[in-house]
Amino acid sequence: MDMGIGLWCLQSTSTNPRSFGQAYQELVEDARLAEDNGVHSLWLSEHHAYYDGYCPALMPAAAAALAATENIQIGTGVLLLPLHEPQRIANAANLLNEQSSGRFHLGVGMGYRPIEFEIKQRDMSQRLKLMNAGLDALHSATQTPTWVGISSEKAAERAGRRGLGLFISGAFSKEVVNTLIRAHRTAWEKSDPDEDTPPPVGLLRNLWIVDSQKERRRALDWVRSSYLVYAGLGWGADNTGVDFVSQIETSMDEVEKSATVGSAEEIAAELDGYDVDLVVCRIGYDQPPRSALTEVIERIGRELAPLVQDSGVKL
Amino acid sequence: MRLLLDLRKISEPAERERLAREADEHGIWGVVVTGPRGGECVEASALATTTQHVTIVIDIDGNDVHPTTLAEEISVLDQITKRRTMVIFRGPSTSKTSLATLLSGLPCEGVILSPPPAQASIPVHSPEDIPETNLPEDMAQLATTIDQYRDSQTAFLIVSWARSIKELARHAVGRSASNDFPQMVADMADQIDPIDQ
Numbered sequence: 001m002d003m004g005i006g007l008w009c010l011q012s013t014s015t016n017p018r019s020f021g022q023a024y025q026e027l028v029e030d031a032r033l034a035e036d037n038g039v040h041s042l043w044l045s046e047h048h049a050y051y052d053g054y055c056p057a058l059m060p061a062a063a064a065a066l067a068a069t070e071n072i073q074i075g076t077g078v079l080l081l082p083l084h085e086p087q088r089i090a091n092a093a094n095l096l097n098e099q100s101s102g103r104f105h106l107g108v109g110m111g112y113r114p115i116e117f118e119i120k121q122r123d124m125s126q127r128l129k130l131m132n133a134g135l136d137a138l139h140s141a142t143q144t145p146t147w148v149g150i151s152s153e154k155a156a157e158r159a160g161r162r163g164l165g166l167f168i169s170g171a172f173s174k175e176v177v178n179t180l181i182r183a184h185r186t187a188w189e190k191s192d193p194d195e196d197t198p199p200p201v202g203l204l205r206n207l208w209i210v211d212s213q214k215e216r217r218r219a220l221d222w223v224r225s226s227y228l229v230y231a232g233l234g235w236g237a238d239n240t241g242v243d244f245v246s247q248i249e250t251s252m253d254e255v256e257k258s259a260t261v262g263s264a265e266e267i268a269a270e271l272d273g274y275d276v277d278l279v280v281c282r283i284g285y286d287q288p289p290r291s292a293l294t295e296v297i298e299r300i301g302r303e304l305a306p307l308v309q310d311s312g313v314k315l
Numbered sequence: 316m317r318l319l320l321d322l323r324k325i326s327e328p329a330e331r332e333r334l335a336r337e338a339d340e341h342g343i344w345g346v347v348v349t350g351p352r353g354g355e356c357v358e359a360s361a362l363a364t365t366t367q368h369v370t371i372v373i374d375i376d377g378n379d380v381h382p383t384t385l386a387e388e389i390s391v392l393d394q395i396t397k398r399r400t401m402v403i404f405r406g407p408s409t410s411k412t413s414l415a416t417l418l419s420g421l422p423c424e425g426v427i428l429s430p431p432p433a434q435a436s437i438p439v440h441s442p443e444d445i446p447e448t449n450l451p452e453d454m455a456q457l458a459t460t461i462d463q464y465r466d467s468q469t470a471f472l473i474v475s476w477a478r479s480i481k482e483l484a485r486h487a488v489g490r491s492a493s494n495d496f497p498q499m500v501a502d503m504a505d506q507i508d509p510i511d512q
Contacts, residue, residue, distance in 0.1 A: 010391075010430070020430040024394045028364065048387065053430030056387040059353075063360035064395045085380050088353025095354035099328060099361055119426045120381050 006043035037301030043077035075105035082130035090141035109149030160187030377406025
């Protein structure tokens with residue numbers, strides 16, 4: 001399996017205020033660092049009209065990262081397709097792949113924040129219809145590898161029927177993840193596909209490489225606090241039975257249980273239990289000092305990636 | 316008057332990048348880029364990473380797209396270019412008004428950009444605001460053309476130029492900026508430091 005890193009959101013949060021110019025400069029620096037250390041891919045994330053500047057336009061950000069690198073893949077994890085005009089997205093994706101010799105991946109999702117639909121004058125109750133229409137348009141307009149961000153079995157089945165890759169949310173237990181993967185694979189097989197190999201599965205994972213119990217506790221605290229950001233956004237994971245907005249402490253406990261924190265060897269052993277092609281290590285938290293972030297990027301590439309390269313399927 | 320080198324008709328990406336870098340190195344004020352509908356900011360962002368000083372002017376299609384979406388893309392681009400973004404907008408005038416408001420950092424219909432543009436206000440022009448010309452290769456004709464536009468109070472001039480960017484910078488940038496441009500200095504420079512075409 002391949003090891004990617006995510007999610008770069010280009011925020012200036014209350015926890016870690018910074019200039020946006022610095023955030024975008026660090027995106028380029030981090031992409032170069034990841035490339036130099038053999039990381040497979042870097043993934044960006046989108047939201048709109050949030051106080052912290054959460055990146056609302058992933059294509060220009062991806063273009064900057066791709067233009068500054070030569071080998072690393074850059075992906076959107078995920079772009080909120082119902083909020084965009086699909087033909088414009090397809091055109092941009094095609095241009096990114098032309099400029100980067102095919103290093104761009106388009107991950108798409110539906111979105112869940114009412115305000116984002118309001119400001120784009122879209123009906124949120126129609127988001128599934130908008131998503132399907134968008135995927136239809138992308139299918140006919142771009143060859144860009146396309147992944148669908150999902151957090152439910154129905155969504156996994158829809159992606160499987162279309163022969164699209166899965167991008168699985170990061171807060172799930174192994175049991176839930178495997179259920180989603182099975183639903184995706186079964187739906188793909190029933191669709192009478194032309195291809196011999198199933199569409200790829202990517203798994204977002206809250207992950208940090210540590211050397212001691214003290215570092216482990218610190219990393220878990222970073223993971224926990226990062227979900228405050230999502231609580232602020234109103235995000236909630238299906239299949240967990242927890243309301244991430246009103247039960248913040250409980251949701252953090254849930255997230256901590258699913259986090260993969262340990263030595264590179266321990267993490268590799270844990271990841272070996274997943275039938276996935278790509279793991280996107282969710283390390284783009286806002287609390288860790290920059291030195292810790294750059295160190296973990298290096299260690300993911302140099303220590304973890306070689307240990308898992310024979311697991312799963314290479315993309 | 317400020318010169319904007321037109322890269323919109325240069326089909327090869329590598330050639331666009333080379334010309335943008337040369338414009339950056341030789342003090343051309345801006346380069347004009349575009350792309351397929353939706354790809355304009357992608358093209359501009361890629362050039363921003365290989366340049367440091369030149370203003371990147373995006374010629375953008377604003378039809379059939381929400382102005383907030385455009386404003387978000389351009390605002391992110393302005394963070395990437397570090398305040399080097401300018402816009403030529405083609406589309407409905409209502410959308411242009413909304414776009415210009417948002418790119419000034421002001422709310423429009425309850426929306427304010429987050430992140431905001433890096434510069435205080437990103438200039439938004441219509442195509443008819445900025446004249447375009449193919450600059451003549453003959454140096455005397457070039458001087459006459461530049462003088463005419465400059466003396467008619469033109470703020471920006473989009474130019475197509477097939478020769479060396481250094482030559483354009485040497486003979487046209489100073490002349491565009493001032494009506495007492497000392498042509499003999501540029502001519503002397505051509506003798507001291509001949510430009511290979």
